[in-house]
Amino acid sequence: MNYYPEELYHKTVSEWRNMPMSNYICPATRARFFESESPRGYAGLMARFDSADERNRALIEQRLDSCSMCRLCQFKALDDTSIPDAIAWFRRTRSLNANSSSGLKNSSGRSDSLSVEKEKIGKGKSLLVASHLLRDTAAKQVAEGSPALGTGIGAILWTPDLISLYRYGHWTDLADSLAKIQEVLKQYPGFIVPTSCDLYHFAQIFGFSDPPPKTLWQTADLCSGSGDSQATGRAIVVPAISEALLKEGTAFSSFCRDRGYEFANGPNDAYTAEPKYFASFDDPLYNERFPEVAENWAREIGQFADYLKADVVVIESPTATEEFRRITKDFPAKSVLDLLQPDAEPGRQHGKSKGKS
């Protein structure tokens, strides 16, 4: 399915190249401050790719990796352009390994090195891959599912969830989400592997000093360097986040509830950002639109799970679960659980699906 036509890719790059108005909302930009990791910068780098030499092409792909696909910039666009979709299109058609069966992420050799380095990692942890659809059910389902699965929970909070709740004033939902994560952390001695959005978000909420957040792969690199599944050093402060959630989560939750919607947007700024519906809400793996991208995302998650010796990968939709199982057949040791409906057969539509627009 050609979800994002080439014309739209070119329109996106052209429109956003000089358009700084969405940089402020990009978690990667806000956390790392470099223009090359911003919606405007991504557009510029994609435009420059064809004229760049091979070394810079590889660097461009690395910078594009900083886009966490949270789609917040698209929230602010008033037309059909989307930087995350343009990046996905770029990866499929333009990147150095666009036609390689070995996967898009192999461009700088990281997947290969990962498979070697993974042996250095110790502790077995379960791995929770969460997304925005999880917030109503995550704690309950993990609580029910995890004892059967064995060990504690290691959580990757997939990015569109908390940051969009935060930015768009859905404080009650945010409070609920944090409370549920807090419940999970109390019950299971897990850890959070923050991607850029998450760490930025947590830093905002709890007033941490601002260590530069990392992408999934940068986190993996750090894990490799630390020799422990909990990364240490300046970049990742995983225990601090867990502790903060445990200590302050309840207080923060009630604070959010008291404040309500106006806290984020503010009565002074009546510009209401209407939440938009994105097809990715139903297809978080992008499978129907970009099978190759979905394959590589799933592979990345699978490799990451393997890398951390995770016992389980938990995904929120049967469709994505099915695809994940198919794609990650190279990782037979992984269990895959649909978090919303643990007993659901792959392919069965869950009740929350909004269908394609």
Add this chain to the structure above:
Amino acid sequence: MNTLLHFQLKKELEDILGSEWVRDADVDIHPLIVDTWWATRMLEKNNLPLPKSEFVVQPAIAKEVSALLRIAQLYRIPIIPRGGSASDTAGSFALDRGIVLDMRRMNRVIDLDTTSQVVTVQAGIMMSDLEQILNAQGFTTNHLPASMYCSTVGGFLSTRGSGVLSSKYGKIEDLLLSAEVALPDGSVLRTCPVPRSSAGPQLSRLFVGAEGIFGVFTEITLQMFQLPEKRAFPAFAFKSLDDAFTAGRKIMTSGLKPAVMRVYDEADSRKMVQPVLGDVGTFEGLLVLGFDGTAEFVDLEVKIASEMCRSAGGTSIGEELGSKWWNHRYDFYYPPHTLESSSYMYAVTYTLARYREAPGLYRDLKHTLETKFAEHELEFVAHFSHWYEWGMSIYPNFIVRCPPEDPYEGYSLFIEIWRTAVEVMHRHNGTINEHHGTGFKLGRFYRDLEPERFELVRKVKTALDPKNILSPGMFGLEV
């Protein structure tokens, strides 16, 4: 710079900031070569070389800025402070190599004095972030330009930014109490903690509107206000633009304090407003007013201002359009509505003049540009968005939908349009710009048309920054 010097300088920069915050890769430098000026987009589209820095660095505290300036002095390499890069004047470009000092990591609120209603921040905080933080405490700066999402507080001060509520709350400079500034030699100046002192000149003003050529704002103390209880946005249609001007002038000189005062000419209503807000009708002059404060006071101000509009020939079109404008006031600046995402040649030839001269300036500017550049089918639209007790700003856009394909021909045309515009402005005692700064783009006009002021600026620059380290090339000064 040769590789040995480059490596040595890079190491020294990393020693100050940590390697995480120093970048010199092409992929990190290249995105810095555009701002919102048409010419940069045009040159990049044609794969022509644009000015590039050698490094981009991210300081977190004033001490680091100070250390960076000292290093720059030793290496004689320019330092270019940069906020959100929303400039349309090439105001944050490394014109001839240099170190881009990206200030956005300096984004902390340092002190929130709710008793005095004063907030102190690091200069790199984004205005939208500051507003969000203040709103949560029941306060606001009331500095709400569309660019608040892509501009820092330091950037606004450096260019004398103005927001949509400026008619009541003034420009950013009117909010400034004091500042901490890193000077070109690396020393740090902290100005008097409050204004209105008679002990010497108000030094903080030396740096306001100076676009970083005299020093780098590192810390800024601003006045803030309580969030209003009510806002109201009455709108009026006028059969002539002059009637709308008269209504606006009478309101502004009556003692009323409208926070919003915007007049759109017919072309602007049709070409710019209508695509965003829908059919707004066909009027020669459209006036959107905004009042804020306690409900009782707002109601009274609306009543009095409405009477004044009616007596000037205006017809009320209710509050729906005004409220819609308020709720969508930033949509004009997002794709697909913003001209910055179009392929057109365009610019905002903003200016400011007294009430006596402003209407004539507008008419002369429109007539001259449309006539002189008729062969290029130049379109001229204007609104009038920042009003004072003595005059108003004129915010015209010129649009050339099919600019010459040859890059230099296009650039030359662009400069000719601007030269024509500023000469008209100058003839009517208008300013070269109002709130976007001068930068590199308009510097030559400042040098040519305001020679005495330019010469004094040059002398001050030479005294403070003899090696021309900070932001070379702005205001028509040496590159």
